Amino acid sequence: MPAISIIIPVFNVEKYLRQCLDSVLAQTFTDWEAICIDDGSPDNCGGILSEYAARDKRFKVFTQENMGLSVARNVGMKHARGDYVMYLDSDDFLHPQAMEVTYTLARRDNSDMVAFTYDRSYRPKMMIRHKLGLDTDNVVPKNMKRMYDAAKIKTRVTDDIFKYATERTHNPFNLNRKWLVKHCQVWKNLYRREMIQDIAFIKGILFEDVPWWSALLLKQPRTTITRMPLVFYRPNFGGIVLSAKALHIMQGLCVGINDAYTLYRKNANEYQMRCWTDNFKWFFIRKAFSKTKYIDNVSDLNAARECFIEMNKIGALDNPPFKWAAKVRANIYDFIRPGNK
Numbered sequence: 001m002p003a004i005s006i007i008i009p010v011f012n013v014e015k016y017l018r019q020c021l022d023s024v025l026a027q028t029f030t031d032w033e034a035i036c037i038d039d040g041s042p043d044n045c046g047g048i049l050s051e052y053a054a055r056d057k058r059f060k061v062f063t064q065e066n067m068g069l070s071v072a073r074n075v076g077m078k079h080a081r082g083d084y085v086m087y088l089d090s091d092d093f094l095h096p097q098a099m100e101v102t103y104t105l106a107r108r109d110n111s112d113m114v115a116f117t118y119d120r121s122y123r124p125k126m127m128i129r130h131k132l133g134l135d136t137d138n139v140v141p142k143n144m145k146r147m148y149d150a151a152k153i154k155t156r157v158t159d160d161i162f163k164y165a166t167e168r169t170h171n172p173f174n175l176n177r178k179w180l181v182k183h184c185q186v187w188k189n190l191y192r193r194e195m196i197q198d199i200a201f202i203k204g205i206l207f208e209d210v211p212w213w214s215a216l217l218l219k220q221p222r223t224t225i226t227r228m229p230l231v232f233y234r235p236n237f238g239g240i241v242l243s244a245k246a247l248h249i250m251q252g253l254c255v256g257i258n259d260a261y262t263l264y265r266k267n268a269n270e271y272q273m274r275c276w277t278d279n280f281k282w283f284f285i286r287k288a289f290s291k292t293k294y295i296d297n298v299s300d301l302n303a304a305r306e307c308f309i310e311m312n313k314i315g316a317l318d319n320p321p322f323k324w325a326a327k328v329r330a331n332i333y334d335f336i337r338p339g340n341k
Contacts (some may be wrong), residue, residue: 009090093234101148184210210253
């Protein structure tokens with residue numbers, strides 16, 4: 001059995017896919033399997049995947065009709081055999097030591113999760129190059145060549161992930177600010193497989209990471225936190241989120257919030273509920289509501305109202321913890337008020 005299974009959903013990323021797969025091949029850690037899910041990609045992704053599978057038996061390719069990112073990840077998880085799991089989007093790529101560093105730290109600390117980060121300079125540079133009409137497909141980041149000594153990497157180990165996980169922007173006097181696990185992208189962590197094997201991604205929504213990550217936190221994973229930039233997050237200008245309609249984004253966020261709120265109301269203790277509410281829930285409610293200003297037809301506005309009516313019905317809008325959250329709730333109430341157009 002491999003030590004690490006890396007799950008790679010693939011759809012319509014022909015020009016990025018080789019760089020992604022090459023970054024897996026280039027890993028200094030070799031005990032891995034790559035579970036590649038061809039999600040009915042209409043371009044030549046299937047041919048590229050077959051090429052890599054023929055070259056290296058550690059690449060396992062599974063093909064399905066197009067069912068979306070969530071289903072592809074769920075299928076990948078069913079096939080994963082590794083002690084640990086990583087997720088990698090097929091338009092992103094890894095630092096050569098991503099597996100070596102995270103696996104070493106996980107074993108050293110007996111951790112259920114190792115949280116790392118992405119290279120903070122690469123993405124904005126690519127955005128600038130795109131605006132200037134420069135090449136963004138063949139740029140190799142300087143930090144790809146930087147090598148790390150895993151034994152010397154500074155970390156924080158915690159059995160209370162709620163103390164560090166957040167969507168908030170914290171003030172400079174927060175003693176934990178250096179070690180905050182910011183944002184809930186699932187591809188910024190290594191996970192013990194047995195811890196996540198029963199957490200499914202919700203089919204057909206955007207921001208599917210929100211309810212998945214919320215469910216993960218409730219398992220209270222022992223976590224090693226490092227600030228190492230081990231993944232390069234590419235701005236795919238034709239990608240799902242960047243090209244999605246405002247209503248679709250808003251609906252995905254609302255479904256995720258409702259699902260997570262229902263889970264927490266049933267299973268979380270007071271401390272967990274407060275941390276999740278303060279550090280995640282209201283930030284995503286605000287993000288979801290902000291999308292309504294881009295909706296300009298009656299049918300979509302009515303669909304948006306139904307989302308927030310349901311959120312209010314289950315109690316997800318109760319007791320806003322901040323002044324800005326109370327203002328967001330007041331604006332939502334005005335938006336869903338009967339007779340409002």
